[in-house]
Amino acid sequence: MLDTPPALTIRRSFQRPxxxxxxxxxxxxxxxxxxxxxxxxxxxxxIKPLPGAPPAxxxxxxxxxxxxxxxxxxxxxxxxLGFVEPGDVxxxxxxxxCGTAVLGDLMAHMALNGGAAGVVTDxxxxxxxxIVGVGLPVYCAGVSPNSPQRNGPxxxxxAISIGGVTVNPGDVVVxxxxxxxIVPADKLDAVVSRVxxxxxxxxxxxxxxxxxxxxxxxxxxxxxxxxxNFVD
Numbered sequence: 001m002l003d004t005p006p007a008l009t010i011r012r013s014f015q016r017p018x019x020x021x022x023x024x025x026x027x028x029x030x031x032x033x034x035x036x037x038x039x040x041x042x043x044x045x046x047i048k049p050l051p052g053a054p055p056a057x058x059x060x061x062x063x064x065x066x067x068x069x070x071x072x073x074x075x076x077x078x079x080x081l082g083f084v085e086p087g088d089v090x091x092x093x094x095x096x097x098c099g100t101a102v103l104g105d106l107m108a109h110m111a112l113n114g115g116a117a118g119v120v121t122d123x124x125x126x127x128x129x130x131i132v133g134v135g136l137p138v139y140c141a142g143v144s145p146n147s148p149q150r151n152g153p154x155x156x157x158x159a160i161s162i163g164g165v166t167v168n169p170g171d172v173v174v175x176x177x178x179x180x181x182i183v184p185a186d187k188l189d190a191v192v193s194r195v196x197x198x199x200x201x202x203x204x205x206x207x208x209x210x211x212x213x214x215x216x217x218x219x220x221x222x223x224x225x226x227x228x229n230f231v232d
Contacts, residue, residue: 007152043163060175076154086115094123105130
């Protein structure tokens with residue numbers, strides 16, 4: 001007879017990015033960060049700030065501390081709370097299950113007490129007025145009053161797949177009102193450098209648009225014969 005495996009598999013230590021690198025992305029728009037990643041990196045469009053969250057709860061940046069939870073279960077997130085470090089973003093995968101909540105206001109407050117910068121899940125949460133009262137940024141795919149189990153199996157501190165993106169421990173989570181973008185740790189320095197240039201370019205174009213720009217010269221190549229087929 002096979003032995004029953006442990007309910008949790010936990011990696012307690014991993015390399016987190018420097019505070020300076022994290023700070024360089026504070027306030028960065030997720031659109032700019034995705035552009036710096038070649039137009040990729042965003043989690044599924046269903047994962048958004050908690051409904052009713054004020055602007056202060058719609059901004060998030062920090063190292064990812066991933067955990068995986070079985071559908072209708074929260075044991076991975078419970079385990080992660082035991083090892084969360086200040087500034088971490090708890091990224092809780094549920095295989096996209098929204099039939100029960102993986103987080104409520106009490107657990108959100110515990111995460112805040114542990115120093116977490118926020119929580120991101122592809123599942124559901126509950127007790128939304130209470131979470132708003134806690135003030136911890138929470139991104140989720142839905143809201144459900146149903147409560148989860150704590151049976152496992154689950155993982156803590158290991159790579160997970162969530163919202164169509166692989167999240168490794170120590171990757172950087174960037175969130176705003178548009179959603180969440182994951183910056184792989186090995187691309188962080190390049191993204192930080194690229195975001196500054198994108199901000200500058202966007203500012204130039206924005207000024208031109210406000211001055212009446214309708215169609216940038218750089219787009220005219222799309223309308224040249226051979227690039228476009230005119231039928232009139």
